[in-house]
Amino acid sequence: MFIEKISHYIPEERVPNSYFKDVNGLDDEWIFQRTGIKTRSRAAEHENSNTMAVDAVRSLEKYLDGVDLIVGASYSPYDTVATIAHVVQKEFALKGAKAVFISSACSSLINAVEIVEGYFAMGKASKALVIASEHNWLYSNQTDEKSGHLWGDGATAILLNSNEVPGSPEILNIFTEGLGDVGQGPDAVYLRPAGEGLEMPNGRDVFIHACEYMETGLMKVLDNRNLDKNDLDYIIPHQANDRIIQNLSQRMKFDYNRIFRNIDRLGNTGCASTGICLSENWQEFKKGDLVGITVFGGGYSYGAMLIEF
Template sequence: MKMFLNKVSHYLPKERVPNEYFEKVNGLSDTWIFERTGIKTRSKAGKEENTTTMAVEAVRNAITSLPFDIRDVDLIVGASYTPYDTVATMGHVVQREFHIKDAQVVYISSACSSLVNALEVVEGYFAMGKSRQALVIASEHNTAFSDETCEKSGHLWGDGATALFISDEPLGEKPAEILSVYSRGLGHISKGPEGVYLTPGREGLQMPDGRDVFIQACQYMRVALEEASEQCGLAVDDLDWIIPHQANHRIIKNLAGQLSLNEDKIFTNIRELGNTGSASTGICLSQNMDTIQKDALLGITVFGGGYSAGAAILRF
């Protein structure tokens, strides 16, 4: 059973919130924020936008160059921890918007590692023979739930969405074979569910212990990437490009140091967009597709609050 990424797209809201905004809100300066996070601005959804509308736009941005009819999709997997509606999920709205009448639709959440878990769901459906043409959507509306006055994490969050079209055969101009997918729940370690949490209608999106998140993310993003590489007979050194979850630039630098990687091999967008959650790696991949050459090996590695981790290896 094989899986191929045949198209990736993204959607970003127009608004950018600069660091200077937070000096008025919670007293944190541009210099303080940038030195600790690598963030200069973050994307923010408009008043009429939400997780679902951004998901729809990410899919719409792929339509003109999709190498098959979108109505051929037979599985839609929505991934998010900031849903607009938990009943009529983004997948159901996308199904209706694009008239994908024969698709199964599911929704999953594993914090910022949700995109990798969505790939595993597709892998399972393909292996069972229940799907051949899948659409994975990751969309986050972090600013709908974050507390901007929070000095610990209110300045981190951005909004955006990504769409990945996956099939059991290579299609289009630059298909990528998904060589391996690895994930791991980590709720039992350290702070676990207390590290990052979102309680709608109560405290919202909070990260009370950023230090612990930093430590665990640095370790388990490395472990996940090593495990995913080993699954397909590769070493991390064999990879031409890395896309880590865009949570904090210091985490990315630490990961590069652990793996002895040149930072030129790492794609990032956190400086402009902030932490766009589970959508971050897909957005970053979509933004850099023109840079990736044929036969290149690319690794995605993620860490999510709760905790969880995952990685995937792609060959273009």
């Protein structure tokens, strides 16, 4: 499975930490020291997870011929019926393509790519468009001092091909697993639209398990290819909290400077975060580079993907 093209969309507005002083009482330095966030992206009033998905795909428009599968991913949808996948299909006239929407919290992008792998293996698709889009500001409770200051908005789009595309990196291995039976599971982070919205009442439990399983995911995809952590050139982790990223660096004894990050600028952009970060740094990778992507989602779930450029 090969990554033919990748893109991203980030709203223009950046909300600084200082915004929250009058909202939830937290000051700039307190937020930065505990999260690594300085600013976060915020969608404009006319934007939502569907419009951001369309904007992410827009720069890939001339490469979409032959797309026969669309998988949308999000936990902050604008519409649970007319989903990201269906809106993109209409906007770009992708006639005859299968359209699927999935959600597994912040691991959803990797879950979506694994779904594509399954369709490819069954011979039911050969060219797929995966879109992850999050509108966290729509659902977040900004007054919540536990998590109201964490969230950012954005989208990413990845064009996948079952056949080798000259010059395109290959996905060597991908792995996901649900962890609903672990720790606080479904009660640690939740979004209940009819209730209080996006909440993280058990942040410590999330932190502990994210640190453990983001490492576990990377080691699984490396083991599956008879590789070890010393073979990795770069890591792109889910951008939830820079302290988690630092912990991952320490646990794996992996150079923190070879871990790509955008959480300081964009905040936690949910399941879109790793795709946005990969797209932002696409030109940094050279032929032969081995890149590990690792994610952890509230709920819980985790996964990883190994890419060779």
